[in-house]
Amino acid sequence: xxxxxxxxxxxxxxxxxxxxxxxxxxxxxxxxxxxxxxxxxxxxxxxxxxxxxxxxxxxxxxxxxxxxxxxxxxxxxxxxxxxxxxxxxxxxxxxxxxxxxxxxxxxxxxxxxxxxxxxxxxxxxxxxxxxxxxxxxxxxxxxxxxxxxxxxxxxxxxxxxxxxxxxxxxxxxxxxxxxxxxxxxxxxxxxxxxxxxxxxxxxxxxxxxxxxxxxxxxxxxxxxxxxxxxxxxxxxxxxxxxxxxxxxxxxxxxxxxxxxxxxxxxxxxxxxxxxxxxxxxxxxxxxxxxxxx
Amino acid sequence: xxxxxxxxxxxxxxxxxxxxxxxxxxxxxxxxxxxxxxxxxxxxxxxxxxxxxxxxxxxxxxxxxxxxxxxxxxxxxxxxxxxxxxxxxxxxxxxxxxxxxxxxxxxxxxxxxxxxxxxxxxxxxxxxxxxxxxxxxxxxxxxxxxxxxxxxxxxxxxxxxxxxxxxxxxxxxxxxxxxxxxxxxxxxxxxxxxxxxxxxxxxxxxxxxxxxxxxxxxxxxxxxxxxxxxxxxxxxxxxxxxxxxxxxxxxxxxxxxxxxxxxxxxxxxxxxxxxxxxxxxxxxxxxxxxxxxxxxxxxxxxxxxxxxxxxxxxxxxxxx
Numbered sequence: 001x002x003x004x005x006x007x008x009x010x011x012x013x014x015x016x017x018x019x020x021x022x023x024x025x026x027x028x029x030x031x032x033x034x035x036x037x038x039x040x041x042x043x044x045x046x047x048x049x050x051x052x053x054x055x056x057x058x059x060x061x062x063x064x065x066x067x068x069x070x071x072x073x074x075x076x077x078x079x080x081x082x083x084x085x086x087x088x089x090x091x092x093x094x095x096x097x098x099x100x101x102x103x104x105x106x107x108x109x110x111x112x113x114x115x116x117x118x119x120x121x122x123x124x125x126x127x128x129x130x131x132x133x134x135x136x137x138x139x140x141x142x143x144x145x146x147x148x149x150x151x152x153x154x155x156x157x158x159x160x161x162x163x164x165x166x167x168x169x170x171x172x173x174x175x176x177x178x179x180x181x182x183x184x185x186x187x188x189x190x191x192x193x194x195x196x197x198x199x200x201x202x203x204x205x206x207x208x209x210x211x212x213x214x215x216x217x218x219x220x221x222x223x224x225x226x227x228x229x230x231x232x233x234x235x236x237x238x239x240x241x242x243x244x245x246x247x248x249x250x251x252x253x254x255x256x257x258x259x260x261x262x263x264x265x266x267x268x269x270x271x272x273x274x275x276x277x278x279x280x281x282x283x284x285x286x287x288x289x290x291x292x293x
Numbered sequence: 294x295x296x297x298x299x300x301x302x303x304x305x306x307x308x309x310x311x312x313x314x315x316x317x318x319x320x321x322x323x324x325x326x327x328x329x330x331x332x333x334x335x336x337x338x339x340x341x342x343x344x345x346x347x348x349x350x351x352x353x354x355x356x357x358x359x360x361x362x363x364x365x366x367x368x369x370x371x372x373x374x375x376x377x378x379x380x381x382x383x384x385x386x387x388x389x390x391x392x393x394x395x396x397x398x399x400x401x402x403x404x405x406x407x408x409x410x411x412x413x414x415x416x417x418x419x420x421x422x423x424x425x426x427x428x429x430x431x432x433x434x435x436x437x438x439x440x441x442x443x444x445x446x447x448x449x450x451x452x453x454x455x456x457x458x459x460x461x462x463x464x465x466x467x468x469x470x471x472x473x474x475x476x477x478x479x480x481x482x483x484x485x486x487x488x489x490x491x492x493x494x495x496x497x498x499x500x501x502x503x504x505x506x507x508x509x510x511x512x513x514x515x516x517x518x519x520x521x522x523x524x525x526x527x528x529x530x531x532x533x534x535x536x537x538x539x540x541x542x543x544x545x546x547x548x549x550x551x552x553x554x555x556x557x558x559x560x561x562x563x564x565x566x567x568x569x570x571x572x573x574x575x576x577x578x579x580x581x582x583x584x585x586x587x588x589x590x591x592x593x594x595x596x597x598x599x600x601x602x603x604x605x606x607x608x609x610x611x612x613x
Contacts, residue, residue, distance in 0.1 A: 237442055264439050
């Protein structure tokens with residue numbers, strides 16, 4: 001308490017500007033989202049009238065009724081949910097197994113395997129050779145193409161590995177003496193005490209899968225297999241005939257502003273819903289891995 | 294004399310044998326662990342290393358129906374074509390400009406932001422700001438670009454409405470060559486600046502609080518404390534991240550740039566990644582576009598090795 005009284009005038013001015021600027025930055029960061037959400041619930045008439053809309057005065061669900069009136073968006077959302085849930089489980093299974101294996105210090109060849117994985121972060125075959133491998137492995141135009149080629153993210157695997165390495169070996173050894181094998185040690189002892197790391201990495205994978213766009217345009221040619229991000233792109237930008245590959249869509253009239261806004265919200269909300277629950281975990285997890293590299 | 298050398302040799306042999314059997318014993322003991330790693334290993338071999346092998350098609354006239362084995366070898370023809378093409382320098386310059394923006398404009402921002410956050414004493418305020426500025430990181434580039442689009446469009450976008458209400462001419466940001474780079478880097482800042490603070494904030498928590506106390510005694514104001522205590526404490530983290538950034542030299546985000554690219558801003562927006570996509574997958578020039586990608590990858594690898602060497606030269610840890 002005594003310390004607080006000694007705060008100088010200069011320090012107080014500093015605090016004032018610092019708090020003010022940070023609050024401003026936070027508001028500016030979030031304002032575009034509020035504008036989009038607000039506009040999506042507005043009537044078209046109000047959008048035309050008020051240019052700087054944040055909160056609509058007349059609440060309208062027209063835009064949402066419209067986009068959910070056909071099954072296009074339902075299908076895209078369904079596909080996104082399938083690849084997000086399935087992909088996250090798939091990626092977590094293989095990432096956890098690999099990370100745990102490589103966290104064992106007595107493993108012969110561990111350094112070589114680690115190097116082999118880290119090297120893929122520094123150099124890769126690039127888009128076309130990867131495309132050819134995806135084609136050769138028969139994944140083209142299947143939803144598996146959005147999952148299998150990105151099974152393990154090397155960064156995520158490294159974060160998990162450093163987390164597992166910090167678990168005291170004595171825990172594993174005592175289980176070994178009780179006759180447990182490596183799989184049951186991993187699933188019964190290591191995983192339950194690693195929940196913060198597991199939650200964090202699952203969130204990272206889930207967000208990546210939900211946000212997948214590039215792989216969809218690279219590997220999927222059927223429009224009825226498109227995840228929601230590709231659909232959003234079609235509705236917001238391509239429909240106005242601005243992009244390279246817009247030729248195919250010139251006969252579609254540009255959708256109304258509220259419909260664009262509502263589609264953005266639909267493509268965003270699932271991520272925002274899980275965000276607060278996992279937020280307390282991920283700061284810890286992200287730090288852990290990046291420091292250890 | 295002789296007997297002793299023989300026995301020494303014998304001993305060395307024994308030792309080697311013992312070590313080998315020890316290695317074997319350790320491998321056998323961990324056979325379940327190898328089983329765990331195996332699927333991951335197969336994944337990396339197929340989807341990361343097989344494409345590296347596939348880079349040899351950049352020296353071929355690759356035809357999909359002939360395969361890698363049956364396609365004709367053409368040496369450096371595709372590389373020659375790349376380096377002599379008119380577009381090469383345009384793409385090179387565009388890539389370099391975006392890289393420069395990433396390093397000189399974006400990179401310092403999370404550092405400054407984390408220094409500011411570190412000075413906040415009310416943990417509720419600090420946590421609220423963090424929660425809000427992390428959010429855009431979880432948005433896809435499609436969402437980021439779409440939001441920018443609806444705000445910047447001439448057709449009722451909020452930004453142009455503001456510009457017009459100030460009595461100025463509306464600006465067609467989306468189709469304008471001059472606005473592409475500012476738009477690109479502002480979107481990068483919006484999406485990643487907040488998230489980028491996490492690692493610096495973590496490094497700052499390791500700073501010994503008594504250092505600040507001592508500096509205050511010496512009459513150092515808050516700026517001086519930041520400059521002389523906080524910044525030096527996170528120096529090595531800054532350097533590691535800078536190396537990683539430089540290593541990413543040509544990874545400017547295919548998705549992001551591709552989403553912003555259109556025929557009006559192509560002269561500033563076309564980068565190696567988007568060029569590879571258009572030439573390779575849209576026009577079917579597999580070998581040529583692989584050569585373009587290969588060139589890009591090699592430059593990136595050289596840059597990361599160079600940056601790491603430089604860090605070591607200055608007695609920093611580096612990344613490997």
